[in-house]
Amino acid sequence: MEYIHAKYDYIPGAPRERAEKYGPVVRMNAFHRISVLIVSPEGVKEFLMSPQHPKDPIVYGTLFSLFGERFIGNGLVTVCNHEHWRKQRRIMDPAFSRSYLIGLMETFNEKAEELMEKLEEKADGKTEFSMLSMMSRVTMDIIGKVAFGLELNALRDDQTPLPNAVTKVMEGLNKARVPFLRFMPGKQKLVKEVRESVRLLRRVAKECIDRRREAIQNGKEATMDILTQILKGAALEETRDDENILDNFITFFVAGHETSANQMTFTVMALGQHPEILERAQAEVDEVLGAKRDVDYEDLGKLTYLSQILKESLRLYPPVSGTLRRLEKELVINDITIPANTTVFVSPIHHQQLLAAPVNPNLNTYIMGRMEKFFKDPLTFDPDRFSKDAPKPYYCYFPFSLGPRSCIGQVFAQMEVKVVMAKLLQRFEFQLVPGQSFKLLEAGTLRPLDGVICKLKPRISARGCKA
Secondary structure (H helix, E strand, O other): OHHHHOOOOOEEEEEOOOOOOOOOEEEEEEEEEEEEEEEEEHHHHHHHHHOOOOOOOOHHHOEEEEEEEEEOOOOOOOOOOOHHHHHHHHHHHHHHHHHHHOOOOHHHHHHHHHHHHHHHOOOOOOOOOHHHHHHHHHHHOOOOOOHHOOOOOOOOOOOOHHHHHHHHHHHHHOOOOOHHHHHOOOOHHHHHHHHHHHHHHHHHHHHHHHHHHHHOOOOOOOOOOOHHHHHHHHHHHHHHHHHHHHHHHHHHHHHHHHHHHHHHHOOOOOOHHHHHHHHHHHHHHHHHOOOOOOOOOHHHHHOOOHHHHHHHHHHHOOOOOEEEEEEOOOOOOOEEEEEOOEEEEEOOOOHHHHOOOOOOHHHHHHHHHHHHHHHOOOOOOHHHHOOOOOOOOOOOOOOOOOOOHOOOOOOHHHHHHHHHHHHHHEEEEEEEEEOOOEEEEEEEEEEEEOOOOEEEEEEEOOOOOOO
C-alpha cells in the first residue's frame, strides 16, 4: 500500500486544512486506491475527446449488476470496449435523428399537459408538494411512451409497479456504494426489494421486446422509437444478444427520466430564488406562446432566454456529476505526469458542492475555487453567461460529457425539458416553501436533497387572461 501511495506523492492532494486552490490535476486517496481528478480544459479535452482512454471497467463494472442481479450490464453507458460501444451507438443513432425527434413533439406536449392538469389540482397557493416527485413522474411517462410504446401513467398513479421499481433501484444504486452493505444486519430487506425491482424491470423489458419483435415479424408497421431501433440494429448486426438488448432498454429507461427530472427541478429551484429571472422567462414565454396550448417545434428555437436558463442550471447543478476514464499508459497533463493504470475522474461540477457533500466532502472542495477563471462569480445563477454574444466555455462546461462518448440523448432531453418548462412558466406562479435546505445529494445522479417543495397559483398572464 505504501508503494502505491509513493507512486503518486508528487501530485497535489487535499491537505487537512481546507485550501482555496488546487492544481489542475488533483490526487484523491481512498484506502489503497488512488484516483486523479482533472479540472483543466487541457485534461478534459485529452480524456474525453479521444477514444483511446476507455471508461474505467472497475467503476462501470459496478453498474453491470446490482446486488448480484444483472442491471445495466453492457449497455451504451457502461460498456468499456470501444468497438462494442461503437457498434451499439451506430445502431442507436437513427432513433435520435432530428426528423424522429421532431415527431416526438406531440407526445412531449401530451404528457406535459397531463402534468399541468395534475399541478392545477394543487394550485391553490397553499398545497405543498415535491417538484422532484412530479417531474420524475412526467419524465417517466414520456420515456415510457416515446422510447418503448408503454403507457405507464405514473402521473395518474405513482404506485404503479414500474415507477416504484425504478425508485427502489435508484435507492439501491446509492446504497450499493457502501462496502459489504448486503451483509449488514437490517439491510437484507432493502437488498431483497432492490433485487426484485431489477428483476421486474428486466421482465417488463423482455415482455415489451418480445411483443414488439412479434409485431414486426407479423408485418405490422412498427413505431420508429428506441425499442424498434434496438431490434432493427440487432437484426442488422446479425447478433441475437437478448441480454444486451435488455441492458440498453434499462439504460435508456433509467437514464432517460432521472436526469431530466433532476434538471427541471433544479431549474424551478433557481427560478424560485431569482424572481427577476423568472419574470423575464415568463415574459418570453408569453411572447412566443401567447395563450396557445401546445408548444410547436418552431417555438423551441424562439425560447432563447429559457435555453440560457436551462444551460445555466446544468452548469450549477449538472445531474451527472462526472465520468471516469482508465489511463492505460503514463501521460503528462499540465506538466504533471500521471502514472499508467490510473482511474481519472473528469467532472463538470465546479463549485456548488459547497452546499452539500453527503458522499465525498473532499471531492467538493477539490473542485471548488478552481473555476473562477472559467466563470466569473461562479456561484451566481446568471443565464446571460450563455447569451449568444457571451464567450463560449471550451472544455470546462460539459453536462452531457464530450467527445465520442457524449450523451446520445442530449437533444431529446433538452426538447422534452423545454416543452415542460415552457408550459409550467406559461400556466403557473410558483413559490418555494421556506425552511427547506436546497442542499444537493450525490446519489448516482446529482439531485436536490429535499425535492424542492413548492406552492403554486394559476397565473394571470401578461395579456390579462388566465393562462
